[in-house]
Amino acid sequence: MLGAAAMTNSIPEIRDVDLMFVIGSNTTEAHPIIGMELKRARRRGAKLIVADPRRIWLADHADVFLQLRPGTDVWLVNAMAQCVVQAGLVDDRFIREHTEGWEALRAHLAKFDLAQAEKITGVPAGAIREAALLYARTRKAGIYYTLGITEHTHGTDNVFALANLVLMTGHLGLRSAGMNPLRGQNNVQGATDAGASPIYYSGYQPVLDAAVQEKFSKAWGAAMPATQGKNLNVMMHGIETGEMKAMYIMGEDILLSEPDANVLEDGLKKLEFLVCQDIFLNLTTRYANVVFPGAAFAEKEGVFTNTDRRVQRVRKAVEPPGEARADWQILCDFARACGYPMPRYGSPADIYDEMAALSPRFAGISHKRLDATPRGLQWPCTGPDHPGTEFLHKDGVAHGKGKFQVVDFRPSSELPDADYPLVLTTGRVLYHYNAATQTRRDAGTTAKVPENFVEVHPDDAARLGVKDGEHVRVVSRRGGVKAKLWLSGRVQKGCVWMPLHFAEEAANKLTVSAGDAITGTAEYKVCAVSLVPAKTAAK
Amino acid sequence: MSDAFNLIVDGKPVAATAGETVLQAARRAGIEIPTLCTDERLAPAGACRACLVEVNGQRRLQPSCAWQAAPGQEIKTHASSPRVKRHQDTLVSMYMADHKLDGEGLPAETPNGNDLRAWALKCETLALPRVEAPRVARPNDVNPYIKYSPELCILCGRCTRYCDEVEGVNAITLTNRGSRTTIGTAGMRGLLETSCELCGGCVDTCPTGAMIEKKAPALNRAAVNKVRTTCNYCGVGCQMDLNVEGGRLVKVTSPEPGTTHNDGNLCIKGRFAYDFVHHKERLTRPLVRGADGKLHEASWEHALKAAAEGLLAVKKRHGAANIGFISSSRCTGEENFLMGKLARAVFGINNVHQCAAT
Incomplete structure (x- = not known):
């Protein structure tokens, strides 16, 4: 560790x-x-x-x-x-x-x-x-x-x-x-860096640290919460059980992206209030009380932090369509509508400055400096003269000593059996991006991979009597989806593989919501399924 | 550095280090040597012969892109060598003999420029007889992104070498022989039926506009404004230039190789999958669910008020402990910071997480 x-x-x-x-x-x-x-x-x-x-x-x-x-x-x-x-x-x-x-x-x-x-x-x-x-x-x-x-x-x-x-x-x-x-998304590193986390403020400052709480409380003119928040997995389960009463969701189609979608959908219906902020309607917005139209990356200013901790600029090239607004503006407008005196930021450069002033790890980063640095700045970057950090742990392990962890093998939560004899792994293809709300609106990416498919080993296909190019139903204990069968030498016997990009045949109707004990990350990579020829399944 | 030395180019000392080519040293010193087949990402091919220079002691002209610089070596470019100048004038004229020309007899301009044209403008070209090269394209290639025009191709092999050496895909290759040589695929299939990943690296490296983006076939380069930004797909964070014309995103190009960490490379998503930006299904107005249970367009004022009242009412009924805020790994750092601020400062709760946490 x-x-x-x-x-x-x-x-x-x-x-x-x-x-x-x-x-x-x-x-x-x-x-x-x-x-x-x-x-x-x-x-x-x-x-x-x-x-x-x-x-x-x-x-x-x-x-x-x-x-x-x-x-x-x-x-x-x-x-x-x-x-x-x-x-x-x-x-x-x-x-x-x-x-x-x-x-x-x-x-x-x-x-x-x-x-x-x-x-x-x-x-x-x-x-x-x-x-x-x-x-x-x-x-x-x-x-x-x-x-x-x-x-x-x-x-x-x-x-x-x-x-x-x-x-x-x-x-x-x-x-x-x-x-x-x-890291998977353009700004998955940057989102946690910026404090979109139930346990950290921006720059990985613990929410339970009293001194940190006081610093933010003073800067933001409000008492800071004394306890840690619920993580994503807990919130998703809370939606399913009815414990969560209201959600504000920006830029995610949780129904498509989170595991065990059928149960989650029932939960969404029980929410007392749901606000969504996105650039397209999606599965989740069907249950929203209010939908705010946000801006695409080409329509706003800001920064993304990539997988090697590189903070780089995002710049506005075109106007958002119609009355759509930059997401930072919407968040400010919403906070003010709630009665909070959000400052009148002139641009995201001001917001970044506020974050940098509160976060030692990013203290040396500003839009102005980034604009003069075509290769971006890699955090930690602690002051205006700090060049950024190419690789970590140069002088030994950064936080004290590296701890060896004794780990034992634990099998996955759901293993194949007589009813569901195949292991399904879900994943991504080059030609689509996650929920594919963007890539499925483009001709070439769609031409390359037009529809949901499942890769099956030839021996398994022969045993089941299904052929290459045929449509099959992939069924788990939680649901079933349709997919075109690809005979594939890439998967092992006994294993099948399916992309997660297709909303109408969402692979996450099949996956298990069991999560890692520490991170809550769901087991998207292993669940048990069976294959049925689509014709049989329709009967 | 011990391996630093000088060579002499056109009578002047030029600094170089061991392992560098004459071209690299000369370019750094600001000395102009024309090239067509050179791309810093590729091994030198010496194929186009545009960069030939005189090397003291060598009987034949040598390609500066492949010739290793050596201490004290004397090099002459077209600036000081009539022989190199003569070679260049002849060579560019030979290229033009089977190249698509415009009304003035110059290599045709393309939406992506044409380095042969730029070079011809600097040369004293000769009137050579026209050669009609029977090069074929792939007329049935229905891929929606990459167009190949053989009449603009100089067969420098940058695209095919890029596909091999950088992308490692080997979808395209030089095929046929002699004047029929062209850029082909296995069985001359369309790119969709090959190992091609449609990364568009061939378009990016092509010096003459023989490979262009099908989406922008008639772009007026002078009217385009380029905006440097970070790609919005995966976590690699490639830098790219959004080409904007008349308020619309019309093309994406990659920065010069060597200037950003993606080294001039982009994948299919970054380079081509931008149609979503101006898509007709984009949300353009706030929506509020009405008494009829349906979402209706609303003013910002109304939508903000409805949302604030909705969430504040839940807070009043149940407290904030069961209100959650999901931020986005797809949004900017500033927006994620504000989502944290919204949860903490406005609602007094740490229930904020980003979508990609699971």
């Missing part, structure tokens, strides 16, 4: 990396330009290890491809760690100087032997060992992961297991070496 919620390295550092370990990230589709850099690095001679239940495009470029069974990441990574121990490749000095808890982990790892790992993960023991030794022996080794690691009920365990591997080899605090969660 490293204590910083961000990529430790930067995208340009991929130019100098010697080994890339990509796990649970379909990089070329979900982060195309980082995927491109990985491919370029591979081409100039860097080694590439890819671990994924699916033979993703990047696997074709890999030196070692580990096609593990869905949800067995902890076994794979712990077995790799045990290989590193056995080969005597741990970095004793780094462990001594920068970490805690090594002995406990070392003892724990002994039970993750290769033969058992092969049995559970389905990956040949030799490949696991090869990957482990390649990683341990390469100083400039970067790990890149994303939702394939985190969207599990044991997502935090997966991250801990990877962090253990990083700490025990000391592949940290060096240019191109580190641990890199690739």
Whole structure:
């Protein structure tokens, strides 16, 4: 555990990396330009290890491809760690100087032997060992992961297991070496950075810290809440149970994006009041009492913070349509309508200044400075002369010592059985973006992937008597959706894969809402389903 | 630095470091050498011959894009070498012999410019007999984004090398031989039926406008205003230029390679999927649910009042503990900051989270 919620390295550092370990990230589709850099690095001679239940495009470029069974990441990574121990490749000095808890982990790892790992993960023991030794022996080794690691009920365990591997080899605090969660949305990093979090104000200042509360209370002229808030998952469950009474939702179609959509939809009907703010009508707005028309990125000023902590400007190029307004203006107008004296910000530059003044991590950033910096500024950036921070943990682990975490394998919350014999994983394709409200309104992206599909292994298809191109119903305990069948050598036998982009056949009608115990992140990557030919299902 | 040295270009010392090409050193010193097939993202190809220079001791002219700079090496460009000048005048004329020309006999202008035209304007071109090259396009290619016009193609191979060396997709290739050589695909299929990911890197790197965006086939470049911004799709945060004409977003281009962390690259979504911005289904007025249970258009004043009263009434009935605020990873940092402020300062609750937390 490293204590910083961000990529430790930067995208340009991929130019100098010697080994890339990509796990649970379909990089070329979900982060195309980082995927491109990985491919370029591979081409100039860097080694590439890819671990994924699916033979993703990047696997074709890999030196070692580990096609593990869905949800067995902890076994794979712990077995790799045990290989590193056995080969005597741990970095004793780094462990001594920068970490805690090594002995406990070392003892724990002994039970993750290769033969058992092969049995559970389905990956040949030799490949696991090869990957482990390649990683341990390469100083400039970067790990890149994303939702394939985190969207599990044991997502935090997966991250801990990877962090253990990083700490025990000391592949940290060096240019191109580190641990890199690739963030999904344009501003997912920036949203939490800015304090859209139930436990942090902007700049990761804890909401329970009295001094922080006082600072914000003074700046905003209002008493600050004394307790932590509900996180997204808790709020979603609260909507379902009727505990949540009202919601203000900006820029998300929760019915499409959140798990177990049928139950959530019933909950939305029970809300006493719902405000939505978006650029299009969507599934959720059907239950809204008020809908505010917001602005698209090309119609407003501001900043996005990308996955490598890079704060960059967003600039207004065209006017919002009709009476639509920039979202920052709507939020200010709404706060004033509620009787709060929101300042009359001249532009988002003023809002950023307010945030920077309250947040030491961003204190050196302003629109003015960003306008003069075409490559953006990477936080931490603590003062006007601070150049920003290319990679983290340069002088050891940033927050005290890196803690090894003992993690055990826990199976996913819903495993296949006789009724639902297939494991469904959901994910993204290059040609659409999340709820696809934008990409499905464009001809080329739609031409590439026009409709919902499900990738099925030829053996499974033959057993079920379904053919390539045929429409099938994919059914879980929670619902069913229609999809065109793609016979695919990319998925393993017993596994199927479906994109989440199609509102009318939303994959999240199938997924489980069980979440990770610590983060609440839902298990979008594993649930049990069955396939029925669409003709049979209609009867 | 120990590996820093000078070479001599047109009689003047020019600083270089080991491993640099003559072209790189000369360009940094502000010395002009024409190129067509050069893209910093690609390995030097030496294909177009536009950058040939005289190298002291070498019998033949050498491509400066591929020739390694060496200490004390004497280089002559067209500025000081009549031989290089003669070569350039002849070469540009040969390119023009099978290139699409405008009414004045110059290489045709395109919505994306034409480097051959710009270069021809600086040369004393010769009147060579016209060559009708039987190059074919892919007339049945229905992909909605990328158009290829063989009559504007100089076969420099930037697009095909980009597709291979940078994008790693190898959807397009130089195909056929001799004067029939063209940019083809496997079986001359349309791009939608190939491994092409429609990233548009071929359009971006093409020097002559032979590859252009189908969405902007007749753009008036002079009327376009470019606005630098950050892409609104994934978390890579590519920098891009929104091309605006008459208040509308008409094209997206990528910044110069080497100037931003995306190195001049964009994917299909960033470069092409912007139609949603001016889409007819965009919300243009606030909506308020009426007594009939349906959403109706309303004034801002009315909608803001209805929303504020609605949420404040729930607060009054149940307290703020069961009111939630969902912010957006798709909105700006400032907007997320304000959503936190709204929840905390206005409603006194920390129930604020962003949509991508799960």
